[in-house]
Amino acid sequence: MVLAWMRFAAAAGLLLLGLVFEVLAVFGVNRFRRALNRMHAAAMGDTLGILFVMLGLMVLKGWSMDSLKLFLVVAFFWIASPVSGHMISRLEAMTDEDLGEILVMDKTLEAGGQETRGQEAENQEAEGQRTEAQEAENQEAEGQRTEAQEAENQEAQRQRTEAQEARAQENKRWEHEDI
Numbered sequence: 542m543v544l545a546w547m548r549f550a551a552a553a554g555l556l557l558l559g560l561v562f563e564v565l566a567v568f569g570v571n572r573f574r575r576a577l578n579r580m581h582a583a584a585m586g587d588t589l590g591i592l593f594v595m596l597g598l599m600v601l602k603g604w605s606m607d608s609l610k611l612f613l614v615v616a617f618f619w620i621a622s623p624v625s626g627h628m629i630s631r632l633e634a635m636t637d638e639d640l641g642e643i644l645v646m647d648k649t650l651e652a653g654g655q656e657t658r659g660q661e662a663e664n665q666e667a668e669g670q671r672t673e674a675q676e677a678e679n680q681e682a683e684g685q686r687t688e689a690q691e692a693e694n695q696e697a698q699r700q701r702t703e704a705q706e707a708r709a710q711e712n713k714r715w716e717h718e719d720i
Contacts, residue, residue: 552601559593562586576633580626587622591615 562585569582595615599608 548600548603552597555593555597555600559590559595559597562590562593566590576637577630580630580633584622584626587618587626591618 566582566586569585570579573579573582592615595611599611602608602611
């Protein structure tokens with residue numbers, strides 16, 4: 542009788558732990574703004590939440606064919622979840638234009654938080670040594686990048702307008718068939 546209660550307490554603890562991870566995953570998905578951060582929170586629910594819930598059910602049920610089925614469910618989730626998460630994150634990385642914007646901190650400050658005057662003079666001298674040829678190369682490269690971006694934007698705009706026109710024609714065709 543005591544062993545049954547201990548098993549029930551262990552199962553209840555595992556179920557509650559799984560529930561906590563699932564609730565945290567729900568809050569994480571709703572709290573974060575970027576899709577990749579949301580996916581990380583959802584993955585916690587997929588892996589840890591489901592693992593602890595299924596382990597709790599296995600302990601509660603005892604070692605039987607039902608436990609084997611629950612183990613196979615966990616194994617399937619652990620195989621399928623990373624694959625689907627990877628596919629979704631690749632889609633997000635390809636379509637999100639703002640994904641590459643990362644704050645980079647300037648590392649010119651010393652451990653004390655202030656630059657010495659000698660270092661400041663060296664930094665200004667290094668900046669002043671940029672040649673005009675390098676600046677011209679940078680301007681030329683920037684011009685080529687903007688031209689390429691402009692061409693890509695025009696092509697994307699053309700494709701969007703073609704798709705909108707095709708949808709409009711399809712809607713007109715459906716309206717005429719309904720009459």
